[in-house]
Amino acid sequence: MFMYITFTETTVQINLWRDYVLSSSKWIWRIIGILSIAATLLLIAGFAYAVQDINHPQGSKLNLSAPSAKPEGTAPGNIEQKKELKAAVIGDSLAKGTGDSTGSGFARRSVTKLAEATGKKVTLLNNLGINGLTTSGLLPKLKEQGTRYVLGEADIILLSIGGNDLFQGADLLSGSQTGTAANDGEAADLDPDELLEALPQAKKQLQQILEQVRKINPGALIIYVGLYNPFGDVKDLKVAGNQAVSEWNSAALTVINKYDNMTLVPTFDLFQHQLNKYLSTDHFHPNDQGYERIAERIVQGML
Structure with a gap:
């Protein structure tokens, strides 16, 4: 069981x-x-x-809007802490390098010299210089997505503008002779007051440009290349030209002095007594040596 x-x-x-x-x-x-x-x-x-x-x-869609501000903790314009540097150039024919037989201008020369001085890799992102550009022409370009993208990516922004506003390019010399010519610097049919007529409005536009560039990239080091008087050897244009250039550079400093990451590179003294040495054959733009000296000043202003 x-x-x-x-x-x-x-x-x-x-x-x-x-x-x-x-x-x-x-x-x-x-x-x-x-x-x-x-x-x-x-x-x-x-x-x-x-x-x-x-x-x-x-x-994938390319985002051409200006990049966001640089990461917090990085002082505006402080290039010493960065291992690699990116530069962008914008402005007129000087920014483009017109008159330089090598095509380098102060842009590429500055990039090369900065790399040599710092031992860092320095890249030129783009040169947005345009022959004949004035402040009136540059302002709307700062609203273009492509321009804002390039400037927003840069650690260093080189700006040259104003020469065409004051001197209307090399065309101002039509009908006038340089101080080395037979007329001993007499300018024919040229009113020196023309240099000063557009100054008030152009100065305001210059200040707007400087503010806009900084707004696009508040973390970049912004270097404005000051003006020189290419017609200092023309009797009728020497005094008026020097006055216009002085007022122009002072207007730029009004904005530049407000910010630690903005610098004005003076060029007036470089050319004042060296026009024959540093100007190209058009008697307006720098030649190879002139751009070399400007580049030296630019790098000195960054270090």
Whole structure:
């Protein structure tokens, strides 16, 4: 009797274990089936996306908006803590390098000299200089996405503007002779007051430009290349030209002195008594030596 009960209990336990295993197996197979279906659906979706991407490729959109401000903790214009430096140039024909036989201008010369002086990698992102550009022409360009993107990426921004506002380019010398000419510096049919007529409005626009550039990239070191008088050897233009240039540079300093990351690089004294040495044949733009001297001043202003 005892053996029968024991056998019966064992049989019941085996039957219960079998039912449990069978029940568990059903759930396992159900789970496996669900996972298989999900994997198949994912595979089909992935294949469909790949076919769509091949037939209709979509590149990532380039964000041309000005980058956000530089990370906190980095002092504006502080280039000493950076391992690599990126420079951008914007402005008129001087920014472009017109008159330099090598095409380097003060932009590439400054980049080379800064790399040599610091031992760092210095890259020129872009030169946005345009021949004949005035303050009136530069202001709207500062609103363009491409311009804002380049300036926003730079650690150093070199700016040259104003010569065409004051001197109307080399065309101002039409009808006049330089101090080395036969007329001994007599300017024909030229009113020196023309230099001063556009000065008030142009000065305001210069200040707006400086403020806008800083607003685009408050973390960059902004260097404004001051004006010189290319017609200091023309009798009728020497005094008026010197006065206009002096007022212009003073207007720039009104803004520049407000910010630690802005610098004016003076050039008036470089050319004042060295026009024949540092001006190109158009008697307006610097030559190779002139740009070299400006670049030296720029690097000195950064270090």
